[in-house]
Amino acid sequence: MLDNINEIVEAFNFEGEILEIKAYGNGHINDTFRLTCPSNKYILQRINDDVFTKPDQLMDNVEMVTSFLKEKIKEEGGDPNRETLSLIHCKNGKNLYKDSHGSFWRAYDFIDGTLSYDLVEDPEDFYQSGLGFGTFQSRLADFPIDKLNFTIEKFHHTPSRYEAFMTVLHDDPQGRAKLAQPEIEKIIKQKDFVHTLWDLNKAGKLDFKVTHNDTKLNNVLIDEASGKAICVVDLDTVMPGFALDDFGDSIRFGASTALEDEKDLEKVRLDLELFEVYVKGFLEGAKGSLSDLEIDLFPVGAKMMTLETGIRFLTDFLQGDTYFKTAYDDHNLVRARTQLKLVDEMERQWDAMNQIIEKYR
Numbered sequence: 001m002l003d004n005i006n007e008i009v010e011a012f013n014f015e016g017e018i019l020e021i022k023a024y025g026n027g028h029i030n031d032t033f034r035l036t037c038p039s040n041k042y043i044l045q046r047i048n049d050d051v052f053t054k055p056d057q058l059m060d061n062v063e064m065v066t067s068f069l070k071e072k073i074k075e076e077g078g079d080p081n082r083e084t085l086s087l088i089h090c091k092n093g094k095n096l097y098k099d100s101h102g103s104f105w106r107a108y109d110f111i112d113g114t115l116s117y118d119l120v121e122d123p124e125d126f127y128q129s130g131l132g133f134g135t136f137q138s139r140l141a142d143f144p145i146d147k148l149n150f151t152i153e154k155f156h157h158t159p160s161r162y163e164a165f166m167t168v169l170h171d172d173p174q175g176r177a178k179l180a181q182p183e184i185e186k187i188i189k190q191k192d193f194v195h196t197l198w199d200l201n202k203a204g205k206l207d208f209k210v211t212h213n214d215t216k217l218n219n220v221l222i223d224e225a226s227g228k229a230i231c232v233v234d235l236d237t238v239m240p241g242f243a244l245d246d247f248g249d250s251i252r253f254g255a256s257t258a259l260e261d262e263k264d265l266e267k268v269r270l271d272l273e274l275f276e277v278y279v280k281g282f283l284e285g286a287k288g289s290l291s292d293l294e295i296d297l298f299p300v301g302a303k304m305m306t307l308e309t310g311i312r313f314l315t316d317f318l319q320g321d322t323y324f325k326t327a328y329d330d331h332n333l334v335r336a337r338t339q340l341k342l343v344d345e346m347e348r349q350w351d352a353m354n355q356i357i358e359k360y361r
């Protein structure tokens, strides 16, 4: 699997001999492994340094955010070892190891007895994920935001994502644009919409908060015994952002009736029951930290993040699949199609989404 695994494992403070190393999870960016020792399990991750070009700054963010969360969790009487990630440091005290091939590695305690999902099986789990991500935001509401490094510049700056798409479409380096004409047209139709949140920000109406920025359902761990959302993971993109990005990204992934890479678009729908339970959970977790405008804009956030992710997948398809991991040739095109179908679905069910929000605000 990895010719230098012994070197990497040796660098970290793992307790006991390693009995098993297994590729783990379904992330599109990093490489994740689960390590089993006689009395403990660990997560070992290779950070994708094409995507995260400053891994040391990224780890500073993770260190600051997890320490801050641990204090909050202790104050609330919770379990700081299960309710946020715990870094395992290297034997030299650092939180990052650069191996002899130049790859960057970090490790966490494995939070046992938990599950994460790629598709909602029970609406209660999606309610729990809303509560989990909402709580994440309220716990970090007084985190000193200026201390955070930008691990990816303009990560959710949708207008820049649109511009990058138009550039690659113009260059069409792989000659793939002809395979995606309906999808390209759908994106171009949204050229004014992409500015909505950033225009409000410029007008001083929408502030930055400490946000997670990758609130997919599989980035929250659900406790098997209690069924509660116990821990938000994947902290690489915790940065200043809009609360609506976190709300919206969860909806685009979790309130869909199908996987992100479902090929049969008939199966891809926006499930309003799931939308509703997420609204309820996120508002409860956010504990009054959201403004009226943010709540009003929930449907905009959902559509924005879905459209943005569609744009990113299609950009990567046109570029030749250089960013997201893919399993087959048109994987990114298939993913872009599901996102754009969901954008249609959201437009169709706009009023119904607003009615649901009125019930819970």
Ligand code: ADP
Residues within 6 Å of the ligand: 024, 025, 026, 027, 028, 029, 030, 031, 032, 043, 085, 108, 109, 110, 111, 112, 114, 115, 116, 218, 219, 221, 233, 234, 235
């Ligand atoms: P990626 O950035 O590639 O998405 P993640 O950090 O999200 O990687 O990890 C991949 C998966 O591994 C997660 O979706 C989650 O299921 C699981 N996972 C991550 N960290 C832990 C942990 N500390 N304990 C248990 N499971 C974890």
Ligand code: GN1
Residues within 6 Å of the ligand: 026, 027, 028, 029, 030, 051, 213, 214, 216, 219, 234, 237, 260, 309
């Ligand atoms: C990536 O790493 P992962 O799989 O949790 C991506 C997100 C996308 C998501 C689409 C750093 O998330 O922004 O929304 O894929 N992460 C990064 O599934 O680009």
Ligand code: MG
Residues within 6 Å of the ligand: 027, 218, 219, 234
């Ligand atoms: Mg992840």
